[in-house]
Amino acid sequence: MSPVISIKGLSKTYASGFQALKTIDLDIRRGEIFALLGPNGAGKTTLISIVCGIVRASTGTVTVDGHDIVSDYRAARALIGLVPQELTTDAFESVWDTVSFSRGLFGKPKNPAHVEKVLRDLSLWEKRDSRIMTLSGGMKRRVLIAKALSHEPRILFLDEPTAGVDVELRKDMWEVVRALRASGVTIILTTHYIEEAEQMADRIGVINRGEIVLVEDKATLMQKLGRKQLTIQLNGRLDAVPPPLAGYALALADDGAALVYDYDSQGERTGITGLLQDLARAGIEFHDLHTTQSSLEDIFVDLVRQAR
Template structure:
């Protein structure tokens, strides 16, 4: 599989002595959606800033579609669109002029039809003549997304794109991301809304204290590291568990009225069948049962806590 971005042994140490990245290796595939998760200060923004050419690395190499970010900066930057966390927009300009000018910065010919399409996709068309200073924070965020896409980049970085924005923008943006993906754009996002990563990402990378803890296909990650719980509501509450059930990871809750069985997602289905058979042999009657599987957020928390 061809790589849109290849990061090799990337390290960044600031003058203060803080090492924000420790020898990070990462390959990002063409056309995929990669979610980078990590707590505040983990190094996500530093990694993105280096790839986008905004911060110089201390050591290591980064290639963007085969081009080195330092020796071929102009080419690599033109391939990338970036929506940063902070709002940086031209206060006294109109929405239309801001997006059009951003396209021109990359040497692209004027394309009013493209700009119109972007503004309509992001529900900005009725604000096209409004000055940026008159817009709400959510609308300014939409303008930044339009700017990042104005030069038709092959790779799009979204650094906490939906932090503090309204539900409507989140919905519009994920629909737009879906269309971009279909057109072959590679998308890398960082987010605190892990349910969003769970919904749209192909792969998930977890960064903690400047180190890439894990990178894995989302579905495979949830299969490997997820846990399932079988909750059994009992007809009669138990004071203690019979010794014959000691082989199972069981716990009594709700005053003994509910039995919770935790098991690995890769465990055989027969484990549940054996448990139910053993419960029956022990004279324990089950009134109702339900299952629950770990979310990506559960896995993320466990990974970060394990790294600590």
């Protein structure tokens, strides 16, 4: 299946000389949730702004479902909904009016039934006549999503959609995003909440200093780069790793009361069985076992550190 968004050789250098993006090549699959992670200033918002037609690229091309964003910009932009980081609308407008107006901007005919559905899906129906200025921060964030969905886009960009939103509301919004993906909408998400990417994304892209560091299926990424460790709490203390256990990737805790086994580095989990058998043969007794695996946050921090 051809990608719904195809980015080739994209770069952006501002008049000041600052190069925000450096030769970006990236394909977004139709119907996926793609999480774009990166530290502040990495180029996430610049990349999204170019695809959405807000910022002009210095070099490269972008096509949206086969439409070039420069030569066929009307067709390309009609397919895209953008949820920016901040709400920029008339504070005196009602929720209903601002969402309806956004639909009209794309030349869509009035469709009160669709606007109602969007507002109900986002738990905004009861606030439809409220002025924007009277809403809470979380409700304003929902209005941003409603505005982006007003013209029925097939691609949705979410730029830090849950920044400043409480945990309960964040999870509610995740459910909305999942429902959109189930309906066939492709979603590109930038976030500082690693948990959000871990919960939501099908694929992960990491950008740092204007360059794509890595793009990988989430499960594959965590399998390839996630560290798995087994901590063995000993009944006694050791001064060093015993010679019979030298063949394992073992480290002795500072207090000598635990052995830490990085079993993923062995390439197979069956090494755990052999390790426990060799512990028994060496007469080393233990009273507890504890396993841990790297989170996506650990992997992200390592990738960004390596790219510096």
